[in-house]
Amino acid sequence: MAQTVENDVQLEGNATESNLKPQRLKITRFSDDSDKKILLKRLKDVEISVPIVYGTIAFWLGRKATETQSHKWTVYVRGATNEDLGVVIKRAVFQLHPSFNNPVRVVESPPFELSECGWGEFEIAISLFFHNDVCEKQLDLYHHLKLYSEDESGPQSTKKPVVVETYNEIVFPDPSEDFYARVQKHPAVIVPRLPVTINLPSVLATNVEDLNEKRGDTKDHPLSQWFNNFSEADELLKLAAARQQVGPLTS
Amino acid sequence: MDAKDILGLPKNALPIQEKKSKPPKESQRKPDGISREVYALTGGLAPLMPAVDVNQLKRKAQSDNEKITWQWLPFTNSARKDSLQLYHWVRVVNGIPPTGDYSFAKYNKSVDVLKYTDEEYEKYLTDPAWTKEETDQLFDLCERFDLRFIVVADRFPSSKTVEELKDRYYSVSRAILIARALSPGDVATHPLVKETYNASQETERKRALNLLLSHTKQQERKDVEVLAQAKKISEARKASKASEESELPVLSDIGSLGADKATADTVNPSTNSQIPSSSITAPVSETASVIASLRMLRVYLRSYALEQMVQAASSSAGLRTIKRVEQTLQDLGVNLKPKVPTKAVCAEHLELRKEILTLLNLQKQLQYKEAEGSSFREGSYTETPGTPPKQQSLRAADLDRTFTPDSLSIGGERFGKREQKRKGPAPSSPAQSKRPRKYKASD
Numbered sequence: 079m080a081q082t083v084e085n086d087v088q089l090e091g092n093a094t095e096s097n098l099k100p101q102r103l104k105i106t107r108f109s110d111d112s113d114k115k116i117l118l119k120r121l122k123d124v125e126i127s128v129p130i131v132y133g134t135i136a137f138w139l140g141r142k143a144t145e146t147q148s149h150k151w152t153v154y155v156r157g158a159t160n161e162d163l164g165v166v167i168k169r170a171v172f173q174l175h176p177s178f179n180n181p182v183r184v185v186e187s188p189p190f191e192l193s194e195c196g197w198g199e200f201e202i203a204i205s206l207f208f209h210n211d212v213c214e215k216q217l218d219l220y221h222h223l224k225l226y227s228e229d230e231s232g233p234q235s236t237k238k239p240v241v242v243e244t245y246n247e248i249v250f251p252d253p254s255e256d257f258y259a260r261v262q263k264h265p266a267v268i269v270p271r272l273p274v275t276i277n278l279p280s281v282l283a284t285n286v287e288d289l290n291e292k293r294g295d296t297k298d299h300p301l302s303q304w305f306n307n308f309s310e311a312d313e314l315l316k317l318a319a320a321r322q323q324v325g326p327l328t329s
Numbered sequence: 330m331d332a333k334d335i336l337g338l339p340k341n342a343l344p345i346q347e348k349k350s351k352p353p354k355e356s357q358r359k360p361d362g363i364s365r366e367v368y369a370l371t372g373g374l375a376p377l378m379p380a381v382d383v384n385q386l387k388r389k390a391q392s393d394n395e396k397i398t399w400q401w402l403p404f405t406n407s408a409r410k411d412s413l414q415l416y417h418w419v420r421v422v423n424g425i426p427p428t429g430d431y432s433f434a435k436y437n438k439s440v441d442v443l444k445y446t447d448e449e450y451e452k453y454l455t456d457p458a459w460t461k462e463e464t465d466q467l468f469d470l471c472e473r474f475d476l477r478f479i480v481v482a483d484r485f486p487s488s489k490t491v492e493e494l495k496d497r498y499y500s501v502s503r504a505i506l507i508a509r510a511l512s513p514g515d516v517a518t519h520p521l522v523k524e525t526y527n528a529s530q531e532t533e534r535k536r537a538l539n540l541l542l543s544h545t546k547q548q549e550r551k552d553v554e555v556l557a558q559a560k561k562i563s564e565a566r567k568a569s570k571a572s573e574e575s576e577l578p579v580l581s582d583i584g585s586l587g588a589d590k591a592t593a594d595t596v597n598p599s600t601n602s603q604i605p606s607s608s609i610t611a612p613v614s615e616t617a618s619v620i621a622s623l624r625m626l627r628v629y630l631r632s633y634a635l636e637q638m639v640q641a642a643s644s645s646a647g648l649r650t651i652k653r654v655e656q657t658l659q660d661l662g663v664n665l666k667p668k669v670p671t672k673a674v675c676a677e678h679l680e681l682r683k684e685i686l687t688l689l690n691l692q693k694q695l696q697y698k699e700a701e702g703s704s705f706r707e708g709s710y711t712e713t714p715g716t717p718p719k720q721q722s723l724r725a726a727d728l729d730r731t732f733t734p735d736s737l738s739i740g741g742e743r744f745g746k747r748e749q750k751r752k753g754p755a756p757s758s759p760a761q762s763k764r765p766r767k768y769k770a771s772d
Contacts, residue, residue: 127631127672213628245669247631251624268672310671313664317677320661324684328691 129158133243154191161266162294188294408437565618
């Protein structure tokens with residue numbers, strides 16, 4: 079995180095009991111051409127990150143395979159811990175190969191996934207659109223659909239799919255207050271604790287699961303048995319070991 | 330051969346084609362009007378556009394109605410002060426020799442060096458640093474050598490620099506002009522009056538040019554690096570300023586721009602500091618600008634952020650160095666791009682890369698110093714004491730070996746970076762007992 083110290087011109091740090099004035103707020107105004115002005119308070123020095131995993135799982139269709147439909151595959155974006163990404167992502171747009179009917183597929187609610195049948199491998203473009211208080215810009219990801227496994231060991235199996243997943247984290251460097259308040263306690267989001275207690279509007283977290291609709295999280299997803307477990311511990315260990323080796327040499 | 334089969338080409342096509350094209354070329358080589366050898370000068374082929382009108386070549390002399398003869402005649406040169414008479418060939422048309430001055434006389438230009446009288450000197454031109462004789466000599470030389478000050482400086486009896494001579498000449502001429510002018514307005518446009526000669530500026534300028542010329546390659550490289558960094562920082566600043574200004578109205582502008590300036594200012598001194606410490610401060614300033622540019626994106630992937638930071642950190646390194654860093658990472662069993670790019674992993678990865686970069690730089694500098702040291706030793710064998718350089722070179726070789734990440738049996742050999750040229754007691758024991766400080770920078 080950047081270490082800038084900002085003295086906001088308008089707000090002073092006068093902490094009274096009932097009214098804790100926010101100290102680290104930057105007021106940005108998005109002015110359209112019309113008179114409408116949305117006041118969005120942003121938090122500096124706070125970064126909200128959403129760990130995600132995106133990728134494809136492809137099953138060979140075996141006896142049912144035809145020339146043009148040899149595999150059934152699913153492309154998806156899920157939370158790294160299989161939590162519901164609907165708090166952050168409004169919709170996901172999957173751009174498929176032009177040979178598909180309606181190659182632009184929009185998924186409006188979690189889980190953000192798409193299944194199709196086909197025979198060829200190609201690059202899928204995934205565009206993530208966030209809720210209004212999260213971010214106005216979209217984020218683009220690219221993933222190569224893999225149908226055939228690396229090792230050519232024998233015939234394909236209908237039971238074992240070809241799984242390619244990529245771990246990454248979506249970082250929001252200057253989150254808005256509302257966004258922060260909304261996702262503060264959500265398991266899908268990594269939110270650092272603010273050192274100065276800021277009086278944020280208490281938001282009732284709307285639990286999608288309570289609404290008896292389709293679940294947004296992927297914990298009990300039918301394909302969840304194939305999901306990879308990405309643990310940073312392994313990588314951290316390797317890096318620490320490497321640094322241990324290099325560090326002393328440079329001192 | 331197989332390729333041709335696959336392509337379906339006839340195998341003997343090409344040689345036959347070559348033979349066929351040659352005979353038609355031979356028959357084309359019959360130009361009219363000019364001889365064959367001359368024609369061959371143009372490349373042996375007819376040009377696309379006839380450059381030389383072949384008909385004109387032989388005919389031109391014939392169609393003249395005048396009679397041209399060439400005669401060996403005397404001539405005089407008006408540019409000469411003596412009346413020397415020389416001879417040369419002259420093109421005589423119909424028996425009439427050409428008139429007019431010698432054609433090169435017009436090129437005899439000289440500079441109008443002003444001449445002052447003694448009274449004028451007394452009145453306007455006296456100067457504490459210059460005697461009248463010196464000034465007279467100066468002006469005489471200037472006239473003889475057409476203001477070629479280098480030559481004048483050479484011939485000037487008492488040693489004065491070119492700048493001093495120029496200064497004196499220009500100020501005297503200027504003073505005379507102004508004094509002689511009927512009104513100041515007349516001479517205001519004269520170049521001597523309009524522009525004054527600034528001797529100190531000239532010396533400075535020439536000194537700077539000399540410095541620039543004598544820059545070693547290393548210095549040039551460093552200059553380029555610093556300029557590149559400065560450019561990057563100013564661009565990042567501009568980018569952040571531009572996008573900030575487009576979003577924020579005047580109210581919050583004060584706040585954000587103030588913060589922006591604060592970061593920019595903290596960045597600036599670090600880059601303006603001496604080049605030696607740039608190896609440490611440069612990464613700080615670069616990551617700051619990367620962070621600023623990432624902020625502007627509003628949303629980004631952590632892997633992308635890491636990429637940008639890695640690029641910024643290795644911006645000062647060449648392609649080969651970067652490849653070596655990657656090779657080292659692979660040797661250590663670390664993924665070039667982390668499989669699980671969390672915040673902690675990315676931070677560690679970046680630090681590791683930076684450390685490897687520092688390591689490689691150190692190794693390189695060590696090699697340089699070794700090379701220097703060995704060349705010194707060969708050059709001035711008598712000067713340097715016998716044993717210490719030898720010890721140092723041995724240790725340098727040891728250092729080189731221990732730096733390879735594979736052989737990590739460092740044991741107790743913790744060497745600090747020592748200058749090759751350091752004289753005195755061999756530094757081996759202090760190095761082992763003292764914990765070496767973190768390497769700061771090269772000189």
